Amino acid sequence: MNGETGTPARVRLTFADDASFIVDSTVTATATVLDAEERPVKGTTVNWTAEQGQLDSSTTSTDADGTTQTRWTLGPKTTGSDAQSLTASIEGATDVATSQAVDVNPGPVTSIFVQANRDTIAVDSSATLSIDRLEDANGNRIQNLSQYTFTWNSLTPDTATVTSGDPSTSAQVQGVGHGAAQVTVSTGGAPKAGLAAIQSASGAAADTIEIEVLEHELRGVWLTTTDSNVLNSRANIEEAMDFLAEHNFNTVFPVVWNNAATTYPSTIMDTLIGRPIKPEFGGRDPLQEVVEEAHERGIAVIPWFEFGFAASFSADGGPIIEEKPSWAAKDKDGNLLTKQGFEWMNAYKPAVRDFMMALILEVIRNYDVDGVQGDDRLPASPVEGGYSEFTKQLYRQEHDGQDPPSNESDSEWMQWRADKLNAFGQRVYDEVKAVDEDLVVSWSPSVWRFSFREFLQDWPAWINQGFTDLMHPQVYRRDVGAYKETLNAQGPSRVGWDEDAIIGFYPGVLLKVGGFVATPENIKTMVRANRKRGYMGEVFFFYEGLREFDADVAEALKRTHYRDPAPLPFKRASRH
Template identity: 25%
Template sequence: MGKIIKNLKWLTIAIVVCLLVVATHHAPSRSPVVKEKMQGIWLTNVATAFLHHTTFLDEILHQLSLSGYDRIYFSVYGLKGTLYPTSRSYTHFLLRPPLTNPLKAAAQESRRQGLKPYAWFEYGMMLNPGNAIVQEHPDWLLKTAEGETVEDGNVWLDPADPEVQEYILGHIDDILKIKDLAGIQLDDHWSVPKAFGSSARRQALTSFTQKVYSHIKAKNPQMVVSVSPNPYNFAVSKYNQDWLWWVEQGIVDEIVLQVYRPTPEAVIASLSNSGIYTASYYVPVGVGLSAVWNVVPFSLNTVEKQVEAVKQQGYGYSIFSWEYLVLRRFAQFF
C-alpha cells in the first residue's frame, strides 16, 4: 500500500508540473503580418473561451499567424453572453468566469503574434427569446403587424428605440476599453427582418449605424468598423440592411461579404451583383467562406478550392470558422 501511495504521489507531482509548464509556456512572438488582401478567420465565443481557459490560445494564434492569416474575428457578444466584463447582460460563467477578460487576453496575444484582433459583435440586433433582456424590456422588441416578436427563431431589438441604442452603445463602450483591438465587426444580424417593416425600419437601422460609427470614431479614430453582410440584394430585401449605402456614405471601413456556398462555382456565381465590386472602390473587401458541415466533401481541400477561386477573382477572404477547419483536418485521418 505504501508503494502505491508513493507512486500516486509522484504521479500527482508529475501532472502538476506538466500543467504548470503548459500554463506558463508562451509561443514565440511574431512580427505583424502584412497582406495586400485580407486573410481572416472567425473564432466563436466558445472556442475563444476554451482556448483561453486551457492556455492554448497563444499556440493557436501563433499557428494561424504562421499559416498566413492576418486578422482574427473573435465572437464577443452572442448566445451565452459576452467575452468581456459588462453589467449590461448576463454571461454564462463557463464562458467568462468572474474576474476574467478573455477578449483582453485574445487581443493582447493576437498583437503579440502579429495579428489584427477584431471584436465580432455577433448577435447585433438579435436576441434569443430566453435572454433576460427580453423579460426585463419587452418594450425594446420589434413586433410584426400581427403582434409577433419572434422571427427566424429570435427576437429583434428596435434600432430606433433610445434605450436600445443606449444598451448597444454601452456594450460597445465596454469593448472599446480593450486597447489592443484593431476593429469591431457587425454582421448579418445587424439588421431588421422585413417582417417588421421595410423603409422606416431600413432608415432607422441606417441612422443607428451612423450613430454607432460616429460613437466609435469619437472614442478611437483608428478603430476599424467592419461589416460582414449577405450579398446586397438579399440583405436589403430580407433584412433591411442597406450596407452598400453605408459604404458609400463612409460609415463602414471594411466589408467581409458572407458567401456561404457549397462549391467554388456557387461562390463565384454569388459574387456577381453581390455589391462587393462596388464596395471595393470605397473600402477593403473580402469574401466570407464557410467551412461548416454542408460544404462537402468534409475536407480541407474543399475549403482550399473555394479560397483559390476567390483569390483568382482578386479578393481576400475570411473563413467561418476555426473550429470547423480543425474538424476538417482531423477528418482526413478517418
C-alpha cells in the same frame, strides 16, 4: 660634407610631407644617420624592418649627406589603432635605431553594408535603410560615415520609391506595388582631402538592397462559442494563436456578444440583467486573453458582436426582454419578432440603440482591440418587424399620420426601415472613430439581395455613405460553382458600391457548419476566385474548420495562397 664625422649616434626617420598613408600604397622613407654632434655619417649600413607590408630594400647605405632611402609598400590591413610601424637601425650598433608609426587609412570604398529595419514591407508602408559600415577591398572598416555623400536610387520605381535622408547615411523606401524592390546606394571619394587623389572616383562603390513589397491581404477567421472550445481556456487560446500565426493568418474576429451575454466582464450587462459575463467564463476574461495572445503574434483582433439586435435564441426573448419588455420588436400580429429561431429587440427604439452602442464603446474603451464588427444581425432587423407601437408612431410622425403598410415587403416601408438601420451604422462608425480614428469598422452582412429583402441590410449604402472600412458579405456556399456565382453577384458593378470608398472587400467563406466541413480543394478554389476578382483576403467561418482532418485545409492554404505572411490592409490602432 668633407669634414671628419664620428660614430653613428642616432637615426632620424622621415617621410615626405605630402605622403598618403593608405593600405597597399607605396611611400618613400628617408633615414638620416647622425653622430653625437649631429653631423651626418657617410657610408653607414642601415637595416630596415617593417611591421606590415613590403620593402624594396631591407639594407641600404648612407650617402655623403648621411641619408638613405627605401620604398615601403604598406600592408593591406589597418590595425586596431590604424597604425603601421617602420624601423631603421644601424648595422652593428644595436642601440642605434628608430621606429616610426604612421596612421594608415583604408583604401577606396569597395563595399557598402546596409541595414534595413524590415526586409518586407507592404504597399503604402515603408522601411528605413541605413549605412552600417564601409569597407575597402581588404575588409578594412572606414570611419567617419557622415563625411561621405551617399546616392540612393530605386531600380524598380513601380514597386518602391526611395528618398534620401539628411544626412544621406539613411533613406526611406516606400512600397508602391507588389514585388521585389531593388534599391542601390553608391558613394564617391573619401572624406579626407589628403586622400582625394587616390579616392576621388565618383561611384567608387555601390550596393544593391532587395526588399520584398508584399500585397496587403486580410486573412481572417471567426472565433465562436458554438461548436468550439477555443475560448474555453487561456491554454486553448494560446494554442489557437500559435496555430494561426504558423499558418500566416493575420486577423481574428472573436465573438463578444451573443444570446444576451458577453465573453468579457461587462458592467453594462451586469447592470441590466445581473450577469456580467457568460457563466462558463466566470472568473476569466477571454477577450483580454485573445487580445494579449493574438497581439503577441502580430495578429489583429476585431471583436464580433454576433447577435447584434437579437435578444435571444429560442428563449422567448430571454433575460433582456424579461427585464425590458418595451424593448421587444413586434411583427404585424403584435407578437415578439422571431425569425430563424432568433428573438429580436426593437432596432428602431433609441434605448435599444443606446444599449447596443454602449456595449461597443465598452469594448473599444477597455480593450486594446483593432476594430469592431457587426454581422447579419447588426445593423439589421427582420423585414417582418417594425410593428411595435413605438415604431408605428415614429412612422406616423414622418408620414402625416399614416400607418405603416401592412405588407412588410412594401418597397417604401422597407427602405424607411433600412434607412433607420443605416443611420445606426453611421453612428457606430462615428463614435468608434471618435475614440480612435485607426480602429476599423467591419461589417459582415448576408449576401445581397437576401440581406435587404430579409433583414433590411442595405450594405451597398453602408459603403457608399462612408461608414464602412472592411466588408465581408457571408458568401456561405458549399459548392464552388454556387460560390463563384454568388460572389459575382456581390461585385461593385452588379450591386453598385464604390470600390474606392472602403479599405477592402473580403468575402466570408464557409469552412464548417454542423456536420459539413469544406474540402481543401474547394477552399483553394474559392480563395483563387477571390483573388481573380481582386479581393485580397477572406474571413473563414469558423476556426474549428481549420483543425478538422489534421488541419488539412490550413495546411493546403499554407502551401499555396498563404505560403508567406501578408501585411494587414489597415493601420493597427494607435494604442499598440
